[in-house]
Amino acid sequence: MSKNNKSRRHFIAGAAATTGLVAASSFIPSRFAIGAMAPIKVGILLPYSGTYAMLGNSITNAMKMRIEQAGGRMGGRPIDYVAVDSEMSVPKAPQNTNKLIQKEKVDFLVGPVHSGIAAAMAKIMGQRKTPIMIVPNAGSNAVTGPLCAPNIFRTSFSNWQPAYPGGVLMGKEGHKTCVTISWKYGAGIQMMAAGRDGFATTGGKSVKDILLPFPNVEFQAHLSEIAALKPDCVFAFFSGGGATKFLKDYEAAGLKDKIPLYGPGFLTEGVEKAAGSAADGIKTTLHYASNLDNQANHKFRADYEAAFGASANVFSVQGYDTGSLLLQAAAAVGGDVEATADVINVMETSKVPDSPRGPWAMSKAHNPIQNIYLRQVADGQQKLLGIAAEALEDPAAGCKMA
Template sequence: MNAFTTTGLPRALCVTGLLSMLSLGAPIALAQDAPVRIGLMLPSTGTYAALGAAITNGFKQYVDEQGGMLAGRKVEYFAVDDESDPAKATEKATRLIKRERVDLLVGTVHSGVALAMARVAQNTKTLMIVPNAGADELTGPLCAPTLFRTSFSNWQPAYAMGKVAAERGHKTVVTLTWKYAAGQQAIDGFKEAFEQAGGKVAKEMTLPFPNVEFQPFLTEIAALKPDAVFVFFAGGGAAKFVKDYAAAGLNKSIPLYAPGFLTDGTLEAMGEAGEGLLTTLHYADGLDNDKDVAFRRTYAQTYKLKPDVYAVQGYDAAQLYHAGLSAAGGDVRKQDVIIKAMENATVDSPRGRFTLSKAHNPVQNIYLREARGVDNKVIATPIEALADPARGCNM
């Protein structure tokens, strides 16, 4: 075979012409017909595995509701277990972006992992949606045009609870959390609102993550006799703390408050000790909107599970990207168009409609919930359309 094609042109010239067409963005049917490539970097093992599964379920539920497509294009998933390990995050995110060539990076639960992912995404100009991690930095100093969040900042639910505690007449509060960024940011958010209203955080206590030896702290709380206690715990540690708090008899004399992660997915494990707990979060059981009713029904039928806040955040991540991709006619190369449409979107979420701040964080209602059985029932909306202050964001 010679170096000429059947058209009589040199093969090298044909290849050069094809490369020129690609560089000029000439439409190629194969590229537009190819599936949208979604990278799901979420925990599938370890403490946060159930949260990662819920986020994945929610994302896929929205895609399935669109006929298995986003903006008329089929969807292909590339899933990686992030292991909730920040030390492995950079390599795993890079693999999804460089080797799998994902169009969208979705992740994650653990804030330390999300921060590392965000840096990789920004360096490669890859679109990324955070469906859980609440690190304030993501929509603060690390904010970027390509980075969006469909969950919350650690500041948001904690700030709302500071307002609630003050309105309930409490003057002194003791706080307790694991000693890590999420806990400290939640404490700071609570303290900001509580002390603005005239309250005083009498003492801030911490213990190493994931230590669950709470007895020394409970003894100190009993001696200090504050008006209330505010904590930040989640998962198995949250269930143990609440049970230990009740076993010490403190629940009868010192009200306990927290962001909703204390009781989301943990009420069954808490049993009677969790009954009546008040928490604040951007989602609750019993919201009176058609979207939530339909979402919960479909989720329960599809996955045989009760949906939670994590599933909602995954669902809304898919919904937000769909809004952007639709504006671009399904063309993933039109990133500027996609970003602008996502920035201007009003997301019809099961939590209630929300928009995005200039830092790409949800501007959303924060609900006061009361634990009743295994439900976190909405009893009030202490703050509507709460925007994170996005301190340090220069976007």
């Protein structure tokens, strides 16, 4: 009995000591644990299922590839990725975001693709100091506009950026009137507005703005309307399967040769093969062109193709640059990414000189200041015609930081 008691006492004492040790070690802030190489946690909230799975995978693949090429470490520390499928669900966005922030305690949060989710995430981020959010696609103007915050950065584009120069281009090519057509959702509305503004600077005027409910692809009634209105040109934004169908319907309705079609580059991005001749000759503006002639782009495309057996696209460029930004920031603070204020300082003034899209820099509102290229589809491929707008900065309307 007494022996038993003794051993129990021993056990309890041992347990207490162990608990004490564990408690003591947890008092040491993890930022001093760099010597022990605690991994940096990168949370990812992107779509991996459904229609936009391709975007989520392109971004993730390229980002990891970039970091892998730099030795698989950020600022000398290993990386722990936690990826969550956004399912493109806006209602689930707050829950997913909070899970990554509070349960996983990520240092960086990369996402999303969808503008609605971006708004939901940005609202949560705006009330906190950490983690740092990096948007690798969603173009909602609001994210670097009214919702901008010190810990929100974007490596892709604002909806205004690829659309505005498209509007200017239509005016430069001698058109006076246009019809705009897109889906009635964030990206469609913002891009059409930016296109109209660009067109207006050249004295052009939109005679009709058509917005279809998303994701309706029954265009025929509107094409008949356009044929009756006879504008000088049409400014359109659709993407994916919808873009392919729009281009094909536009050609089949006999409009393609009569009323030239323009739009932000997403209209013809990735659909060149599926749309065939219907995409040929269409001029668009975007922050990337696959055949940009620079060293970084050649290397990036070759590496990506070798690693994933697929051609790189604009989304993978955005993922790649997200990787570059993370590496830069972590390196500049010597891996001490828990010093959020220092990381933000670095990222705010960062430049990404070796981007496949050409060099770009971060604006005061945390959105890329970047070239917008003029591209034309020819024989099922994007041809680079030149720069439509050099070092274009989003106006960041409503952002109090800028």
